[in-house]
Amino acid sequence: MSASTRGHRERIVYETAQHLRRAGVGGTGLRQVVADAGAPRGSLQHYFPGGKDQLVGEALGWAGTWAAARVEHHLARMRRPTPARLFAAIVEDWVADLESRDFERGCPVAAAVVDCADTNDAVRQAAASALHTWQRPITAALVTMGRAPRRAQALSTLMLCALEGAIVIARAQRDTAPLRLVSRELAPLLDA
Amino acid sequence: MSASTRGHRERIVYETAQHLRRAGVGGTGLRQVVADAGAPRGSLQHYFPGGKDQLVGEALGWAGTWAAARVEHHLARMRRPTPARLFAAIVEDWVADLESRDFERGCPVAAAVVDCADTNDAVRQAAASALHTWQRPITAALVTMGRAPRRAQALSTLMLCALEGAIVIARAQRDTAPLRLVSRELAPLLDA
DNA sequence: TGCCTAGTATGACGGCTGTCATAGTAGCGT
DNA sequence: ACGCTACTATGACAGCCGTCATACTAGGCA
Numbered sequence: 001m002s003a004s005t006r007g008h009r010e011r012i013v014y015e016t017a018q019h020l021r022r023a024g025v026g027g028t029g030l031r032q033v034v035a036d037a038g039a040p041r042g043s044l045q046h047y048f049p050g051g052k053d054q055l056v057g058e059a060l061g062w063a064g065t066w067a068a069a070r071v072e073h074h075l076a077r078m079r080r081p082t083p084a085r086l087f088a089a090i091v092e093d094w095v096a097d098l099e100s101r102d103f104e105r106g107c108p109v110a111a112a113v114v115d116c117a118d119t120n121d122a123v124r125q126a127a128a129s130a131l132h133t134w135q136r137p138i139t140a141a142l143v144t145m146g147r148a149p150r151r152a153q154a155l156s157t158l159m160l161c162a163l164e165g166a167i168v169i170a171r172a173q174r175d176t177a178p179l180r181l182v183s184r185e186l187a188p189l190l191d192a
Numbered sequence: 193m194s195a196s197t198r199g200h201r202e203r204i205v206y207e208t209a210q211h212l213r214r215a216g217v218g219g220t221g222l223r224q225v226v227a228d229a230g231a232p233r234g235s236l237q238h239y240f241p242g243g244k245d246q247l248v249g250e251a252l253g254w255a256g257t258w259a260a261a262r263v264e265h266h267l268a269r270m271r272r273p274t275p276a277r278l279f280a281a282i283v284e285d286w287v288a289d290l291e292s293r294d295f296e297r298g299c300p301v302a303a304a305v306v307d308c309a310d311t312n313d314a315v316r317q318a319a320a321s322a323l324h325t326w327q328r329p330i331t332a333a334l335v336t337m338g339r340a341p342r343r344a345q346a347l348s349t350l351m352l353c354a355l356e357g358a359i360v361i362a363r364a365q366r367d368t369a370p371l372r373l374v375s376r377e378l379a380p381l382l383d384a
Numbered sequence: 385t386g387c388c389t390a391g392t393a394t395g396a397c398g399g400c401t402g403t404c405a406t407a408g409t410a411g412c413g414t
Numbered sequence: 415a416c417g418c419t420a421c422t423a424t425g426a427c428a429g430c431c432g433t434c435a436t437a438c439t440a441g442g443c444a
Binding site: 026103128 | 298301350356361378
């Protein structure tokens with residue numbers, strides 16, 4: 001397996017995730033994905049014999065892993081981390097992304113859930129798994145900050161709910177104010 | 193305009209909204225919509241010359257109006273309303289809907305944003321407008337409960353963000369726990 | 385009676401979708 | 415040199431999509 005071919009596979013997964021963020025599952029065409037990835041069309045049936053479902057599933061897996069890595073990244077950079085500061089850092093990532101790309105892209109997990117939760121259980125499970133991958137390091141960090149495990153779980157769930165909803169509303173309004181608002185409003189509750 | 197034909201138009205709009213909730217914009221086929229609405233296909237180009245965009249826009253408008261009516265309904269039934277109690281009532285609507293329909297349907301506004309925010313500005317504006325229609329009575333109610341206008345606006349935004357995100361996550365996990373959680377966790381903050 | 389409008393019916397159109405069958409190439413191990 | 419594997423290439427397939435053109439029916443109104 002040469003380096004370039006492995007590159008093809010990874011680039012297809014990455015590009016799929018980006019397409020999901022822009023147009024959802026139904027709006028993501030596989031021909032367009034491989035074209036944007038600079039990969040040959042034949043790679044699709046070679047690397048993803050499970051078809052679109054497999055590809056979308058891997059894209060969600062990649063997104064979850066990436067999001068978890070961002071959480072770790074923020075934690076590593078903080079001198080005195082608190083739940084609210086962690087949340088603010090995650091939110092700031094999204095503010096920057098939305099503003100720099102003109103609200104083009106949302107969360108791929110939300111896109112998959114909205115399009116497939118009722119019609120495609122494999123994709124729904126992949127979305128749930130990605131969410132879990134994302135939430136786990138947040139919960140763990142809150143525990144190290146002194147919260148009881150149950151409490152940490154509740155607070156990280158609250159963070160993700162507020163964040164996902166704020167992303168949707170921010171894109172609808174083309175305004176990042178909702179994101180900043182949830183970060184600010186939840187801060188005292190998170191650090192209490 | 194006879195009663196039955198007006199019924200056709202309204203039923204098409206309603207059925208479109210329900211399809212949006214299940215499969216998003218891309219997954220909603222117009223032939224299927226009119227079939228489920230019990231309406232003739234010809235009604236589509238007669239009532240909605242603007243095509244799918246117009247239809248989706250009207251479906252979002254209907255959804256926003258319906259949601260606002262639910263808010264008023266809850267307020268009318270409460271003896272001593274508080275922000276947290278209003279939020280709990282709205283959340284309970286969604287818990288009941290998700291549980292009774294096996295997590296089939298989410299929020300049509302979120303579906304439209306996720307699928308079209310980048311590719312279809314008319315639909316995006318309709319979604320923003322529906323959100324506004326929904327939020328307005330909430331904000332107004334918070335003002336009558338004694339919050340300053342700015343504060344009421346912030347709190348109602350927080351409510352909708354947490355709610356929309358919790359719906360997405362609940363559908364991913366097929367579990368209404370996130371909805372109940374945001375209702376419980378935000379209560380002290382809302383009623384503070 | 386006769387027009388005019390509202391609503392319905394139906395078929396066709398081009399385009400895009402995911403999937404599959406088939407054939408081809410490159411390169412490495414033996 | 416041979417064969418095997420990894421990967422690429424390409425065309426065809428059926429199916430659904432939104433849209434449009436065209437023609438039909440019924441009912442009110444003059």
